[in-house]
Amino acid sequence: MLLYFNSYNKFMMASTPKTQDLPRPGGFPSIQYKRNLPRRGPSGLTLLTGITAISALGFYWMTQTILESRELKREKNWSRIHLIPMLQAEFDRDTYRRTQASLQREAEIMKDVPDWKVGESVYNSKRYVPPSVFVLPEK
Amino acid sequence: MALWSKGDKEPSLEDQGVGGRVGSIAFMTLAERKVMASMQRRIGPNVVGFYGILQPFADGLKLLLKEAVIPSHANKVIFLISPFITLSLALMGWAVIPFAKGTALADISLGVLFLMAISSLGVYGVLLAGWSANSKYAFLGSLRSSAQLVSYELPLAMVILIIVSITGSLSFLQIVEFQQGVWLIIPLLPLSLVWFIVILAETNRAPFDLPEAEQELVAGFMVEHSALPFAFFYLAEYGSILLMSTLTTLLFLGGYLLPFGLPSTPLLESLILGLKSSAIFFFFVWVRATLPRVRFDQLMVICWTTLLPIGFAFFIFTLSILVAFEITPS
Numbered sequence: 001m002l003l004y005f006n007s008y009n010k011f012m013m014a015s016t017p018k019t020q021d022l023p024r025p026g027g028f029p030s031i032q033y034k035r036n037l038p039r040r041g042p043s044g045l046t047l048l049t050g051i052t053a054i055s056a057l058g059f060y061w062m063t064q065t066i067l068e069s070r071e072l073k074r075e076k077n078w079s080r081i082h083l084i085p086m087l088q089a090e091f092d093r094d095t096y097r098r099t100q101a102s103l104q105r106e107a108e109i110m111k112d113v114p115d116w117k118v119g120e121s122v123y124n125s126k127r128y129v130p131p132s133v134f135v136l137p138e139k
Numbered sequence: 140m141a142l143w144s145k146g147d148k149e150p151s152l153e154d155q156g157v158g159g160r161v162g163s164i165a166f167m168t169l170a171e172r173k174v175m176a177s178m179q180r181r182i183g184p185n186v187v188g189f190y191g192i193l194q195p196f197a198d199g200l201k202l203l204l205k206e207a208v209i210p211s212h213a214n215k216v217i218f219l220i221s222p223f224i225t226l227s228l229a230l231m232g233w234a235v236i237p238f239a240k241g242t243a244l245a246d247i248s249l250g251v252l253f254l255m256a257i258s259s260l261g262v263y264g265v266l267l268a269g270w271s272a273n274s275k276y277a278f279l280g281s282l283r284s285s286a287q288l289v290s291y292e293l294p295l296a297m298v299i300l301i302i303v304s305i306t307g308s309l310s311f312l313q314i315v316e317f318q319q320g321v322w323l324i325i326p327l328l329p330l331s332l333v334w335f336i337v338i339l340a341e342t343n344r345a346p347f348d349l350p351e352a353e354q355e356l357v358a359g360f361m362v363e364h365s366a367l368p369f370a371f372f373y374l375a376e377y378g379s380i381l382l383m384s385t386l387t388t389l390l391f392l393g394g395y396l397l398p399f400g401l402p403s404t405p406l407l408e409s410l411i412l413g414l415k416s417s418a419i420f421f422f423f424v425w426v427r428a429t430l431p432r433v434r435f436d437q438l439m440v441i442c443w444t445t446l447l448p449i450g451f452a453f454f455i456f457t458l459s460i461l462v463a464f465e466i467t468p469s
Contacts, residue, residue, distance in 0.1 A: 061326070
């Protein structure tokens with residue numbers, strides 16, 4: 001059998017020219033497998049540039065805002081610092097008035113007690129101690 | 140009278156706030172159905188009331204009157220408590236939201252921190268609901284949902300951290316007041332895109348609605364809940380969408396401020412806040428009607444390898460700008 005086939009092949013080779021399946025001269029055209037979609041909208045570069053530009057402008061405005069808020073905060077702090085002497089003076093005036101009223105009240109209450117010194121300090125010291133208790137008017 | 144918390148003759152600010160939220164959540168469901176209907180060339184609900192305006196109340200009444208079926212294998216206490224947890228957490232976040240200048244229910248200086256803590260706790264309601272129902276679908280839904288919520292909280296927190304580092308405050312009121320200069324969406328335009336993706340995922344909305352993917356899990360973690368408990372979950376879901384819309388408005392769109400520094404009144408400011416939030420809600424619906432659902436691995440990849448690195452990079456970039464130009468907020 002083998003012999004037979006070999007001889008048959010020899011016979012075929014002799015009768016037809018030797019050929020091989022090849023692409024046609026010049027090759028096949030490339031197959032288009034992509035969908036034909038229109039390219040819509042701005043390109044990637046345009047988008048990147050646009051977003052960067054908007055962000056940069058926004059960061060500039062943001063900087064201005066932070067600087068302004070910092071300035072406002074500084075102004076508020078300094079206005080409070082400058083108000084301190086006035087508030088302290090008001091407090092001193094109020095304290096003096098309340099102390100005098102308290103002394104009057106004490107003299108009125110203790111007028112029948114002999115040897116009572118009005119306004120005598122309860123501390124064994126001559127140093128001034130601001131009053132820690134105020135009598136507020138009853139409602 | 141016993142309905143009002145303080146026993147006052149008039150509803151207090153808190154009660155008005157909660158009542159207003161629940162009412163607006165009800166109308167949000169109608170708005171979503173109407174908008175989606177017109178995007179899909181349908182009519183949408185148009186039978187109940189004039190132009191279908193009473194549809195949410197009909198739905199709510201139906202859910203109220205139906206029998207609440209409790210599965211016999213369910214852990215009944217947790218099963219019934221979890222909707223309450225979810226809804227009350229979704230409503231608690233509103234305490235620190237300013238509706239106009241100085242009209243937040245609780246104007247605390249750590250409002251942003253409070254809101255983030257409350258939104259983190261929201262995972263527990265989902266987890267408890269899915270576990271206690273003792274059903275495969277509910278359990279898988281709750282696993283997916285909690286993994287998603289926990290993952291997407293990181294980019295969410297990163298975006299908020301950047302805004303906090305720019306404005307130098309954790310108070311919503313001060314963050315909004317800062318935007319009198321410039322609405323933060325302009326300098327943080329790339330970051331706002333990250334934020335929009337993150338809030339979609341954080342509220343379990345399309346295209347990230349895997350926890351309740353209808354084709355696979357029916358309704359996700361709340362599949363076994365019916366009637367009123369289901370309605371509570373539904374309200375909580377839309378409540379968190381409304382909260383996220385308002386949060387977006389506050390953080391990026393200037394909150395209650397009119398554009399170009401125009402003068403306004405408190406009523407007008409509330410109206411402006413509502414309009415901006417509605418625009419963001421429209422975006423939610425638009426995305427749902429447009430995009431197909433992503434796969435779960437895609438969801439995780441988007442979070443961990445895309446959004447989070449972008450967030451970190453932008454955080455470092457913003458801090459570098461602040462330091463380089465010596466404009467760190469004092």
